[in-house]
Amino acid sequence: MAKFSGVLQLTDLDDFINPSQECVKPVKIEKNEGGVAKIQIEDDGSYYQLNNAGNKTKLEKAKITLNDCLACSGCITSAESVLITQQSQDELYKVIEENSKLSETDQKLIVVSISPQSRASIAAKFNLGVMETALKLTRFFKDLGVHYVFDTTFARNFSLIEIQKEFVEKYQNNPTPTKVVPLLTSACPGWICYAEKTHGQFILPYISTTKSPQQVMGSLVKQHLGSVAGKSPDKVYHVTVMPCFDKKLEASREDFYNDVYRTRDVDCVITSVEVEQMFEEKAVDFPSLAPLKLDNVIRTGRENNEILNHRGGSSGGYLEHVFQYAAQELFGEKVENLTYKTLRNRDFQEVTLEHDGKTVLKFALAYGFRNIQNLVQKLKRNKCPYHFVEVMACPSGCVNGGGQIRPTGEESSKELIEMVAQLYNSLKCSRPEEDEHVQEVYEKWLGGQNSEKCKEILHTSYHAVEKNVTALGIKW
Numbered sequence: 001m002a003k004f005s006g007v008l009q010l011t012d013l014d015d016f017i018n019p020s021q022e023c024v025k026p027v028k029i030e031k032n033e034g035g036v037a038k039i040q041i042e043d044d045g046s047y048y049q050l051n052n053a054g055n056k057t058k059l060e061k062a063k064i065t066l067n068d069c070l071a072c073s074g075c076i077t078s079a080e081s082v083l084i085t086q087q088s089q090d091e092l093y094k095v096i097e098e099n100s101k102l103s104e105t106d107q108k109l110i111v112v113s114i115s116p117q118s119r120a121s122i123a124a125k126f127n128l129g130v131m132e133t134a135l136k137l138t139r140f141f142k143d144l145g146v147h148y149v150f151d152t153t154f155a156r157n158f159s160l161i162e163i164q165k166e167f168v169e170k171y172q173n174n175p176t177p178t179k180v181v182p183l184l185t186s187a188c189p190g191w192i193c194y195a196e197k198t199h200g201q202f203i204l205p206y207i208s209t210t211k212s213p214q215q216v217m218g219s220l221v222k223q224h225l226g227s228v229a230g231k232s233p234d235k236v237y238h239v240t241v242m243p244c245f246d247k248k249l250e251a252s253r254e255d256f257y258n259d260v261y262r263t264r265d266v267d268c269v270i271t272s273v274e275v276e277q278m279f280e281e282k283a284v285d286f287p288s289l290a291p292l293k294l295d296n297v298i299r300t301g302r303e304n305n306e307i308l309n310h311r312g313g314s315s316g317g318y319l320e321h322v323f324q325y326a327a328q329e330l331f332g333e334k335v336e337n338l339t340y341k342t343l344r345n346r347d348f349q350e351v352t353l354e355h356d357g358k359t360v361l362k363f364a365l366a367y368g369f370r371n372i373q374n375l376v377q378k379l380k381r382n383k384c385p386y387h388f389v390e391v392m393a394c395p396s397g398c399v400n401g402g403g404q405i406r407p408t409g410e411e412s413s414k415e416l417i418e419m420v421a422q423l424y425n426s427l428k429c430s431r432p433e434e435d436e437h438v439q440e441v442y443e444k445w446l447g448g449q450n451s452e453k454c455k456e457i458l459h460t461s462y463h464a465v466e467k468n469v470t471a472l473g474i475k476w
Contacts, residue, residue, distance in 0.1 A: 095268075111146070111149075111237070112149045113217045114134070114152065115242050115243060116309060116424060117314065117399050118241045118272040120133075120420045121404040124416060124423055126286055129426070130424070130426055135291030136287075136292075137149065140278075142292060149294070150221070150295055150296075153308060153309060156432070158216045159213050160321045171387065181387075182388060183207075183388050184203075184391050185207075186209070186210060187210075187212040187318065188391060188398075189212070189244075192207070193246070195207060196462055200464030203379065209459040209461060210458065214240050214247055214269075217266075217297075221238045221265075222238060239267065240266050241275055242271055243404050244402050244404075251265070271402075271403025271404075294307070298440060308427060308429065308435075315390065319389075319390040321432070323353070324338075331353070348367070350363065350365075364388075365392075366392075367394065368392075369393065372391060399424055400417050
């Protein structure tokens with residue numbers, strides 16, 4: 001089963017190292033004047049540098065850590081074994097066990113945030129409803145020793161609001177209105193890593209600075225909830241349950257590391273299929289678990305027995321929400337329902353807005369590596385006709401992430417994806433700006449939607465990764 005997204009696996013086929021092999025960077029060779037350094041590899045895999053006199057000097061391999069995964073120009077899939085060790089259910093078990101030995105005042109606050117795509121995948125696996133699954137997942141994690149279990153849809157409210165504002169601002173500030181300057185979504189870490197490593201500064205200016213729901217949730221949990229509970233960020237251990245392995249890479253980015261408290265916004269990422277493994281490891285009959293009420297990210301004093309969703313497909317609804325918001329803000333057009341036009345395949349669709357007889361907005365969604373490549377080529381030739389593109393690395397979007405539970409028996413992948421998507425879309429939908437709890441966080445904690453704190457907490461930046469060529473001719 002492919003774990004990281006196709007975008008990462010196909011970036012450079014030379015980069016792939018089997019999980020059984022050790023993940024290393026090649027040695028750095030200092031060139032001496034008057035000669036060329038030569039490398040000799042012994043049968044045991046050790047490296048030696050040969051000088052002109054024939055003398056050998058043993059060279060040390062530079063180990064790859066989790067922090068390095070987005071800092072090099074290759075070796076993404078080869079980091080899999082490291083990620084499984086440092087971001088896995090075993091690490092969560094370890095933290096829970098260590099926490100249980102501490103006094104209540106010294107304990108860390110352990111929080112699990114579950115993505116709606118993962119919840120739908122687990123629901124499909126056990127033939128349960130989405131709400132029923134949410135209540136049972138709360139029971140399962142709290143029985144393990146977790147303090148809070150949240151739904152990341154709350155964090156996605158902020159991502160949608162911020163990217164809506166970002167698009168309108170970019171559209172209005174376009175110095176050459178006759179030229180389309182696209183805004184590309186940033187919620188998919190596979191796509192972001194591909195853009196940083198392969199196209200660098202050429203693509204990065206087009207990518208939204210809005211954080212993904214996972215990382216917004218990280219800020220809310222570590223800083224907002226932590227302060228309410230009287231815990232500093234390093235005393236909060238935050239786990240997310242996500243539909244893809246690429247989210248482990250996103251959580252490891254230095255941009256999401258707090259230098260003051262030496263902690264990450266998301267400490268550990270567990271995929272849907274790893275949660276299924278947890279059920280097996282703990283001998284838990286998941287469908288038989290008694291339900292447990294849901295938790296609120298902000299404490300409102302009232303019970304929350306409902307999970308809401310967002311319209312616009314199973315990858316967050318970025319295109320639909322931004323399109324409706326922009327149509328109203330820029331042209332006074334209220335768009336209730338969008339009409340999608342399928343182009344080359346079902347994973348590449350577009351939506352347009354006509355105003356006064358002219359096409360004023362042209363949006364698209366591009367899922368999967370094939371469609372992403374086509375999009376990038378359009379950008380390079382200055383022929384991209386789209387003002388906004390919802391980009392996701394996996395075909396069919398996030399419900400088909402590499403970390404989702406895979407079909408068993410006679411069930412096909414297509415049938416399972418359709419079932420997960422149906423469950424995902426079965427919930428009541430809402431608009432993010434109508435959520436009073438979201439507005440409360442903006443006003444009381446972030447200091448308003450246009451504050452500096454808002455920009456600091458809800459936005460990020462991206463970095464082109466320089467490709468270096470080693471003496472072995474490998475690009476890193």
